[in-house]
Amino acid sequence: MGKILIVAEHDGAKLNPSTGKCVTCAAKVPGASVDVLVLAADAAGVAAQAAAIAGVGKVIAVDNPANKEPLAAVLAPQVAKLAEGYTHVFGPSTTFGKDLMPRVAALLGVGQVSDIMAVEGAHRFKRPIYAGNAVLTVDVPAGAKVVATVRVASFEAAAGGGSAAIEKADPGVALPSHTRFVSRTGASTGRPDLQTAGKVVAGGRALGSADGFKIIYSLADKLGAAVGASRAAVDAGYVPNDLQVGQTGKIIAPELYFAIGISGAIQHMTGIKDARTIVAINKDGEAPIFEAADIGLVGDLFTILPELEKQLG
Amino acid sequence: MRRIMVGVKRVVDYNVRIRVKPDNSGVVTEGVKMSINPFDEIALEEALRIKEKGLADEVLAVSIGPADTQQQLRTALAMGADRAILVQTDAVVAPLSVAKIFHKLIDKEQPLLVLLGKQAIDDDNGQTAQMLAAIWDRPQAVSCSKIEVADGKATVTREVDAGLETNEVDLPAVLSVDLRLNEPRYVKLPDIMKAKKKPLDTLGLGDFGVDGQPAFTVVKVEPPPTRTKGIMVKDVAELVDTLKKKGLV
Numbered sequence: 001m002g003k004i005l006i007v008a009e010h011d012g013a014k015l016n017p018s019t020g021k022c023v024t025c026a027a028k029v030p031g032a033s034v035d036v037l038v039l040a041a042d043a044a045g046v047a048a049q050a051a052a053i054a055g056v057g058k059v060i061a062v063d064n065p066a067n068k069e070p071l072a073a074v075l076a077p078q079v080a081k082l083a084e085g086y087t088h089v090f091g092p093s094t095t096f097g098k099d100l101m102p103r104v105a106a107l108l109g110v111g112q113v114s115d116i117m118a119v120e121g122a123h124r125f126k127r128p129i130y131a132g133n134a135v136l137t138v139d140v141p142a143g144a145k146v147v148a149t150v151r152v153a154s155f156e157a158a159a160g161g162g163s164a165a166i167e168k169a170d171p172g173v174a175l176p177s178h179t180r181f182v183s184r185t186g187a188s189t190g191r192p193d194l195q196t197a198g199k200v201v202a203g204g205r206a207l208g209s210a211d212g213f214k215i216i217y218s219l220a221d222k223l224g225a226a227v228g229a230s231r232a233a234v235d236a237g238y239v240p241n242d243l244q245v246g247q248t249g250k251i252i253a254p255e256l257y258f259a260i261g262i263s264g265a266i267q268h269m270t271g272i273k274d275a276r277t278i279v280a281i282n283k284d285g286e287a288p289i290f291e292a293a294d295i296g297l298v299g300d301l302f303t304i305l306p307e308l309e310k311q312l313g
Numbered sequence: 314m315r316r317i318m319v320g321v322k323r324v325v326d327y328n329v330r331i332r333v334k335p336d337n338s339g340v341v342t343e344g345v346k347m348s349i350n351p352f353d354e355i356a357l358e359e360a361l362r363i364k365e366k367g368l369a370d371e372v373l374a375v376s377i378g379p380a381d382t383q384q385q386l387r388t389a390l391a392m393g394a395d396r397a398i399l400v401q402t403d404a405v406v407a408p409l410s411v412a413k414i415f416h417k418l419i420d421k422e423q424p425l426l427v428l429l430g431k432q433a434i435d436d437d438n439g440q441t442a443q444m445l446a447a448i449w450d451r452p453q454a455v456s457c458s459k460i461e462v463a464d465g466k467a468t469v470t471r472e473v474d475a476g477l478e479t480n481e482v483d484l485p486a487v488l489s490v491d492l493r494l495n496e497p498r499y500v501k502l503p504d505i506m507k508a509k510k511k512p513l514d515t516l517g518l519g520d521f522g523v524d525g526q527p528a529f530t531v532v533k534v535e536p537p538p539t540r541t542k543g544i545m546v547k548d549v550a551e552l553v554d555t556l557k558k559k560g561l562v
Contacts, residue, residue, distance in 0.1 A: 011475075071480070072443065073452055095473040099455050102408070102443035111409050111528030114438045124532065129436050130331045134340055137532040178483040179452040182468070186476015195474065199561075223562065231492070241458070241493065242476045247437070248492055250474065256561045266330070273537065277561060279552070294543035297552050307549045312562060 002029035002122050004088040005060075007079055007104075008038045008050050009096045012068065015049040017196045018092030018150075020157035023053050025150040026090055027158070028119035033057050036164075037082055039075050041068040044166075051164040059166045069181035070096055076103035081171040083108060083145065087122070093149035093251070094195070105147035113138060113148035127151070131247040132270035152195070153253035153274045186242050191217075192226040194243060200254045200275075202228030202245055205236060206261025206283070206301060213238045215305045216260060222309050228252070230262045246271035261301050264289025281305075315369045317360040318424040319394065320415065321376045322350040323385045324435040337533040340435075349385045352430025354392075356490045358497040359460060360428050361393040368462050369425060371395045375418060377411055379403050383513065390508035391500040397513045400521065407528035412444035414521045419449060424485060426467065431456050431489040442489035452482035456491040 004026040009016035019036065026034045036050040036059045043061035050059045060082060066074050079100070083089045089104060091097035093115045105112040118126035123140040125148065140146050194200060201223065203216035213233070220227045228250070229243040245252060247267040253274035260281045262268060269292055272278060280293035281301050290296045297304065325331060326346040334341055349357075360372045374389035376382045377400040386397040400414055415427065432439035439455075446453030458477070459470035462484070471478045472491045482488075518524065546552045556562045 072455075073446070076447060095456065095471075098439055099443065099453075102440035103447040103453065105440070106409060106412060106444035106447035109409075111407050112438070112440050112444075113529070114440060128537070129534070130325070130340060131434065131437065132537055133331050134333050135535045135537050137535075138529040139532055140529055176450075176452075178486075179454070180481045182479040182481050184473070184475060184478045235493065240476060241472045242474060247434070248432070256556075267327075273540070277559065278540075278543070279556070290545070291542070292540050294540075295552060295555055296543060296545045297547075297549070298545070299548075304549055308552065311549055311553045 002032040002088055003086045004029060004032055004034045004090060005083055005086040006034060006036045007089070007091040007097070007100065008036050008046060009092050009094060010038065010040065010046040012040060013045060015046050016092070016094070016096070017157055018094050018097070018152045019050060020053050021152040021155040022090050022092050022150045023055055023158040024155040025116060025119060026088070027055050029088060030122050035060060037079065038062065039064070039067045039078055041065050047166045051166050052160050052162050054159040054162040056162050056164040058164050060169045061166055062169050062171060066175050070100070071179050071181060072100040072103045073179040074175050075100055076107055077173045077175060078171040079104045080107040081173045082169060086145070088146040088148070090148050090150055093151045097149045101147060101149050108145055108147060110144050110147055111140070113140060113146065115151040116148050117151045117154040128270070131267055132273055133266060151251060153251045186240055191220065192224065194226040194228055194245070195250055195252055197226035198254055199223050199225035199256045200228045200252060201225045201258040201260065202230065202262060203233055203238070203260045204230040204262030205232035207233060207238055210238045215302070219258070219305055219309055222312055225256075225258075230265070230268050259289050259293065260305070262289055263287045264292060314371055316371045316373055316422055316424045317363060317369045318373045318375060318415070318419065318422060318427045319353070319357045319360045319389070320427070320429040320441065321353045321357065321374045321385055321389050322430070322433045323347050323376065323378045323382045324350045324433055327351055327434055333534055333536045337535055339531070339534050347381070347385070349388060350430050350433045352432060352434070352490060352492070354497045355492065355494050356428040356430050357389055357392055357394060358495045359490060360426075362495065363426070363460070363462055373398065373422060373424070375415065376400070377402065377406050377414060386513055387508050388500060390511040390513065391504040392498060393504070394511070396511055399513065399515045400518060401515050402518045404518070405527055408438050408440035409444050409528055410523045411441050412448050413523050415445050416448045417521045426462065426484060427487045429487065429489045431491055442487050446487040449487065452486040453489070454480050454482055454486065455489040457488050458491050458493045460488060460494065
């Protein structure tokens with residue numbers, strides 16, 4: 001029997017799709033019952049969205065002005081308190097969950113399983129190591145609470161149509177004031193979200209400049225795709241950090257991935273292993289990206305991309 | 314003394330193409346080039362820069378690992394760390410145990426700041442900084458791409474999925490660093506000679522009341538499923554045709 005608590009990710013108004021993927025993962029634990037915890041300044045709206053996820057037993061909503069921004073030091077003691085009575089506590093392996101969940105695990109005095117990619121049993125999980133170049137199967141000791149992050153690219157989002165009960169809760173724990181939110185910049189480009197988009201067009205160092213990168217945006221808009229980038233392109237300052245795909249960036253699983261002017265370093269490949277179809281366009285026919293690509297085209301991207309846009313009609 | 318403690322993990326060099334052992338017990342590490350975890354190198358570089366700005370007095374590099382980890386600590390000393398501590402063990406020490414060991418060292422060393430890599434590139438756990446901050450009951454800021462220390466506080470910029478987030482934390486605190494924080498310096502030969510004279514203390518796990526038992530049992534380690542080899546198309550027309558046939562555009 002697994003009694004699983006999932007920590008919801010949200011921006012105060014909207015539930016992040018990573019939460020639905022955690023529910024799908026949790027449902028694979030034998031005999032699972034799944035509850036979702038929403039910590040917010042005003043949790044009602046997000047809690048209602050969580051309650052609509054199929055398979056959720058109940059939603060626990062905690063209202064507290066201190067929860068306005070997702071500060072791990074503030075959220076962790078509340079999660080640890082409300083985890084009483086649960087066998088498993090899951091969060092998404094996004095920057096939100098990666099920040100929060102190890103702090104929760106330590107407060108509970110247990111280790112953490114990072115990046116669950118498959119559930120093999122109530123205490124047995126598969127996770128990637130060495131940038132996904134090996135897959136580790138681990139057993140958490142029987143009787144220990146399982147704290148884990150879920151590799152969201154490995155799971156489909158759960159269906160909607162649920163109508164779970166929403167319960168208000170007050171963990172009644174002291175919260176620290178030593179960590180303070182100042183500001184956040186970036187995001188909301190009007191384009192699809194990189195982590196959940198069905199199609200992604202990504203560019204690498206070969207784009208040459210921020211200006212050169214415009215043809216990536218142009219193709220992405222044509223396809224209704226999100227934009228991604230290799231580490232090289234981010235380091236070179238062509239695009240902001242939140243577009244980085246790879247071991248230290250975002251791990252994604254779109255239906256269609258265009259790798260344009262990306263050589264295919266192993267650190268990048270680990271971010272796109274679960275893409276359904278990978279299209280590689282590169283002028284170097286020996287680039288490692290072609291080993292993983294489903295469709296490869298060798299040539300100059302500055303010639304190919306305008307032509308591609310034209311032929312896509 | 315205003316001290317910065319830096320975690321240094323010995324890992325398989327990031328350029329090595331790793332191989333899974335035929336008996337699925339782990340990854341081949343014998344005869345493989347080992348280095349400082351790249352994120353830890355960035356943490357060390359940042360500590361050195363903070364000290365060079367006159368905001369700290371000493372940089373202490375700490376590692377937990379086998380005797381050979383001295384090599385990585387000597388490199389850390391050559392980069393500019395003032396002294397080093399090796400907690401020597403052949404066991405694989407889980408992040409929670411690493412955090413407990415660091416916490417005990419913190420009791421003694423009283424650092425102003427603890428800087429760690431945001432993850433190690435071998436196990437990709439990304440847990441130690443957060444766990445240490447929890448046990449120590451101090452602030453954490455993970456994935457920092459900018460750190461400013463002033464007036465008993467650190468103002469940090471963190472790389473998050475939504476972009477960049479700025480947090481302010483009271484010191485002491487645990488910060489984990491991301492790739493774009495800085496570019497670590499190269500070690501020069503005279504520095505390697507000088508590093509040989511710097512103090513490197515060796516302790517054992519027993520000194521910390523932590524055993525070498527891993528938190529989890531390794532059932533097996535396997536190579537990842539491989540993607541089937543794809544096709545090459547000759548031009549844009551064939552590419553568009555192929556995508557259309559697959560119903561992708």
